[in-house]
Amino acid sequence: MTSVQPVDRPTDSAPPRRTLVAARLPRAFVWMVVPAFVLFFVFHTVPVLQGVFFSFTDSPGYGAWEAVGLANYVALLSDPRVRDAYLFTAQFAVVATILTNVVALALAVALNGKIRFKTALRGVYFIPNVLAILVVGYVFQYLFTFSLPAIGEALGSARLSSSILADPDLAWIGIVVLAVWQGTAFNIVLYLAGLQTVPPELYEAASLDGASAWRRFRSITFPMIAAFFTINMVLALKGYLQVFDHIMAMTAGGPGTATESVGVLIYKGGFQGGEYGYQLANAVVFMVVIVVLAVFQLRVLQRREVSA
């Protein structure tokens, strides 16, 4: 502690001017945060509150509306389109989260190994992250629609010779491929950052003991970067649950509504389907789901971190 410490509470005996300078909050600090607070409140909090409010109405997004209580929420429960959207989103998000993290972790460990062209390779693996998902998605859409079937035909495989994006049961796989291709890049950087925190002495000791590469990963690397694994899983799941661009580019929710995610459904129903109030109720439920999942995931994975 230094002797020149700003005094927090003014003492009664201190001369008024000194108190003003030392203890009062400088005006500047107030002016630094007030505009940001106002703007954040107006453009974030107000829309959220409006969203919650209109979720209890039958508003189509324009004109007159009436309060309908919990009717929207009750209707959500028995709406097959909503149920399918949640099932699709969950299936997509879980598979994409796991694949992205497994691939990213493996590539990060490899990129952190004793390799040549390290800088250049790291640079290449980050490229997908600087490209717009929507635009890359159009390229992938073409590949899945025309190129893969052509290759499948050449190979004489009946299954591969039709576009998987046109198959309601398989279209989601194409979206997962795009998501993993694009999302791995960012997670690699996070994992590489984590790997830098592992002290190299640990590996030296382990290699003296003759531990295999896999054993070194299991016993040293993974426990040391478990915190990064936790945060990556949470971030990836949160991101993939809100999947939107991928789907708009590749299937627009189709065939039919087979690949309609919750985000896409809210957008379509809310903006184009006149279901403003109804889709807002859906969005409120969606927000609760995301918060609950994030908290749950953090707790489970952190417990594992401690016991690992």
Add this chain to the structure above:
Amino acid sequence: MTGPSVAAPPRAGSGLPPDRPDVPGVPSRRRSRRAGPEGRVNWWLTGLLVFLALTIAVPLYFAVVTALKTPDQLTGAGFGLPTEVRWANFADAWTLTDFPRSALNSAVVTVGAVVLTLLTNSMVAYAIARNMHRRVFKGLFFYFVSALFVPFPILMLPVAKETAILGLDNQVGLILLYTVYGLSFNVFVFVAYINSIPRELEEAATMDGASTWTTFWRVIFPLLAPMNATVGILTCLWAWNDFLLPLVIVSDPRAATLPLQQYVFQSQFSTNYPVAFASYLMAMVPLLLVYLVAQRWVISGVTRGAIK
């Protein structure tokens, strides 16, 4: 600790693509590490990573060759080189999608969002970090950060109406919203970074009679340079590539950003894929070039954001 420069490694370039010249400083560390018995370059792993990097290259290669073809060359899988190059695809895409306008819109929105974010978000974080002991500022911190858990779908319907009413359904609105919505994450990382800056510097400036404003702009803001780089890069990637926010906010087609323009024109391309791919490439190339030039900077910037 620069080790003696080692001659070119054995078997360099054996079937591997040439590396871009490494930045000085990095090879020396790698070479000194190669001194020990375990320190040999793992060529097998390097080869595997180079091979896997092809998965990144394939869609990009495909986009390039397709953009150079005539429509009647689009048969089969389409991975072959064009038999006859049609550069006019780019000219067609340029005029069809009104590329200069949407590229300019994207540039204006991105630069505006980055500049405004850096100037304001760091300031807000500074005021919060230095007043964390006051309940209001602590509350403000959690208020901003908790928004990280609020998914965009809940506010996208109301905020679209709000911006339309306020006349912000254009580039100005986008800049404002990227700045405001970025607060949650940026305040989080800036506060952590500012906490590591010793207060003595500011106290010295205050002693010299500097106001809080002067202290921030002349003392603190320059010290934030590494974090400013991180936040600037992340904001740039987000604002340039984002599709959802322009989709729901922008009503005038003349204000469309590149991803939105790609979406709008997707239906018009359907008959002419080479022109479509030319326009995809033109949408991706600007940021890709920036990335290639500033590659190491970008990756280290993103890494810094990850560690905090």
